[in-house]
Amino acid sequence: GESVGLHLPTLSVQEGDNSIINCAYSNSASDYFIWYKQESGKGPQFIIDIRSNMDKRQGQRVTVLLNKTVKHLSLQIAATQPGDSAVYFCAEGNQAGTALIFGKGTTLSVSS
Amino acid sequence: EAGVAQSPRYKIIEKRxxxxxxxxxxxxxxxxxxYQQILGQGPKLLIQFQNNGVVDDSQLPKDRFSAERLKGVDSTLKIQxxxxxxxxxxxCASSSHRGLEQYFGPGTRLTVT
Structure with missing residues (x-):
C-alpha cells in the first residue's frame, strides 16, 4: 500500500491498495484526536476519533494510530475505494471541551 | 436523525x-x-457556544463579525x-458533549467581490 512518512498535500493510490495519511499535531496538552473526510462542496464528515489513553483504534476499514511521543497521528484505510477520494483532515482538541484545531488536509485520489 | 442545517448554501456580495x-x-x-474555511485550508474556529452562552470567541474579528444563539438552539453569524x-x-457544527464528535453542516460558500 501507499504510505507517507511526512505530511503531503496529495496522495494517489490504486483501488484496493491500503492508504496511510499522516498528521503532526502541535499541542502536547491535546488529549482528543479526530479524523474527518471532506468531499467537494460538503462539510467535514466524522470518520474516527481516539483519546490519548489509547494508541490505536479500529473502525470499519479504518485504523487510527496515535504516537504521543512524537505528536503524530495517522489514518490507515484498508482496501481503498474510489468513494474514499476526498480531502482528509486531522484535528486535535481536548476532553475538557475546547474547539478543534484542524491540521493541513491531504487530498486522497483513488483510481480504478 | 437530521443533521446540521445551514442556509443559504451560497452567497455572493460586494465588499462593504x-x-x-x-x-x-x-x-x-x-x-x-x-468555523471559517478558506479554500485549501482546514476549518478555523470563529466562535463556540454552550447553550446560549459564548465559550470562546477569541478568534472572531469582532469589529465586523457577530454571532448569536438567543434561545440556545439556532444561531446566526453576521458580517458587516x-x-x-x-x-x-x-x-456550522454541533456536539452533544463539548469538543467531542462535532457534526458539521454543509456550509455556506461566501464570495465577496
Missing part, C-alpha cells in the same frame, strides 16, 4: 455589504460552533461590512 448565515444544529446538541478576504466557506 452585510451578510448573515443561519444554522440549526442537531436536536439536543448543546454546543454549537462556527464584508471584506474581500472574508470569501470562504462558513461551517
Amino acid at each position: 455589504q452585510s451578510v448573515a448565515f443561519w444554522c440549526n444544529p442537531i436536536s439536543g446538541h448543546a454546543t454549537l460552533y462556527w 461590512p464584508a471584506k474581500l478576504e472574508d470569501s470562504a466557506v462558513y461551517l
Whole structure:
C-alpha cells in the first residue's frame, strides 16, 4: 500500500491498495484526536476519533494510530475505494471541551 | 436523525455589504460552533457556544463579525461590512458533549467581490 512518512498535500493510490495519511499535531496538552473526510462542496464528515489513553483504534476499514511521543497521528484505510477520494483532515482538541484545531488536509485520489 | 442545517448554501456580495448565515444544529446538541474555511485550508474556529452562552470567541474579528444563539438552539453569524478576504466557506457544527464528535453542516460558500 501507499504510505507517507511526512505530511503531503496529495496522495494517489490504486483501488484496493491500503492508504496511510499522516498528521503532526502541535499541542502536547491535546488529549482528543479526530479524523474527518471532506468531499467537494460538503462539510467535514466524522470518520474516527481516539483519546490519548489509547494508541490505536479500529473502525470499519479504518485504523487510527496515535504516537504521543512524537505528536503524530495517522489514518490507515484498508482496501481503498474510489468513494474514499476526498480531502482528509486531522484535528486535535481536548476532553475538557475546547474547539478543534484542524491540521493541513491531504487530498486522497483513488483510481480504478 | 437530521443533521446540521445551514442556509443559504451560497452567497455572493460586494465588499462593504452585510451578510448573515443561519444554522440549526442537531436536536439536543448543546454546543454549537462556527468555523471559517478558506479554500485549501482546514476549518478555523470563529466562535463556540454552550447553550446560549459564548465559550470562546477569541478568534472572531469582532469589529465586523457577530454571532448569536438567543434561545440556545439556532444561531446566526453576521458580517458587516464584508471584506474581500472574508470569501470562504462558513461551517456550522454541533456536539452533544463539548469538543467531542462535532457534526458539521454543509456550509455556506461566501464570495465577496
